Amino acid sequence: RSGNKQAAVATLLFDALKGYFPVLLVKLFGSAFGLDDRAVALVAISAFIGHLWPVFFAFKGGKGVATAAGILFGVEPLLGAAVMGTWLLVAFVFRYSSLAALSASLLAPAYYLMGNQIVWQTSDAELLAVMVMSALLLMRHKDNIARLVSGQETKIGAKKEAS
Numbered sequence: 001r002s003g004n005k006q007a008a009v010a011t012l013l014f015d016a017l018k019g020y021f022p023v024l025l026v027k028l029f030g031s032a033f034g035l036d037d038r039a040v041a042l043v044a045i046s047a048f049i050g051h052l053w054p055v056f057f058a059f060k061g062g063k064g065v066a067t068a069a070g071i072l073f074g075v076e077p078l079l080g081a082a083v084m085g086t087w088l089l090v091a092f093v094f095r096y097s098s099l100a101a102l103s104a105s106l107l108a109p110a111y112y113l114m115g116n117q118i119v120w121q122t123s124d125a126e127l128l129a130v131m132v133m134s135a136l137l138l139m140r141h142k143d144n145i146a147r148l149v150s151g152q153e154t155k156i157g158a159k160k161e162a163s
Contacts, residue, residue, distance in 0.1 A: 015062065016070035019047045023074030037123035044071045044129045052136060063140040065101045068133050072108060075130070076120045082111045095155040098144035105137040 022043045030039050051067040053059040069087075073080030083104045091100035109131045116122035138145075147153035 012066045015051065015066035016073075018051065019044070019067040019070030020074045021070075022047050023071050027074060038125040040075065041123070041125035041129035044075060044126070045132055047071060048133050048136065052140060063101070064133070064137050065105075068105070068108075068137055071133065072130070075126055076112070076115060078119055079108070079112055079115055082115075083108050086111075091156060095157065096148065096153055097156055098141055098153060099148060102138065102141055102145070105134045108134050 023040060026035055026040050026043045030036070048064055048067055048071060050061075052061045052064050054061045065087075069080060069084055072083050086107050087100040087104040089100075090103045091097055094100070109127065112122060112127055112130045144153060
C-alpha cells in the first residue's frame with residue numbers, strides 16, 4: 001500500500017509463512033505428540049484468525065489471502081498450488097486481485113475434496129477448517145465485493161483514484 005514493492009513482497013511472504021510453518025510443523029511432528037488432523041485444523045484456524053484479528057494490532061488485521069495460501073500449502077502442497085493457480089489465472093484474465101482471491105477461496109474446499117479422489121487423504125476436520133477460512137475470507141472482502149458489483153474496484157496495475 002505504501003508503493004514500496006519490496007516491502008509488499010516481504011509482507012506477502014511473511015504473511016504466508018506465518019500460516020505455513022505452524023501447520024507444517026503439526027503435520028510433520030504432531031503424531032509424535034499424539035496430534036492428528038484435528039490439531040492441524042485447529043492450528044490452521046488459529047493462525048488464520050490470528051492474522052485477521054491480531055492482538056498486537058488492536059484486533060485490526062489483514063484480509064487473510066496470503067496467510068490462507070500458506071496454510072493451504074501446509075495442509076497439502078498440491079492444494080496450495082491449485083488454489084494459487086486459480087488466483088493467478090483469475091488475476092491474469094480479469095485483472096482484479098480481489099476477484100482472484102474470492103474465486104480461489106470459493107474453490108478451495110472443492111479442491112480439498114477432489115484431492116481425496118486423486119492424491120491425498122482428506123479429513124472432516126481439515127475440510128471444516130478450509131471451509132471456515134473460505135467463509136471468513138469472503139466476509140473480509142465485503143467492501144471489495146461491493147466495489148466489484150458497482151464497477152468501482154481497482155484493477156491490478158491501475159492507480160487508485162484519490163478519495
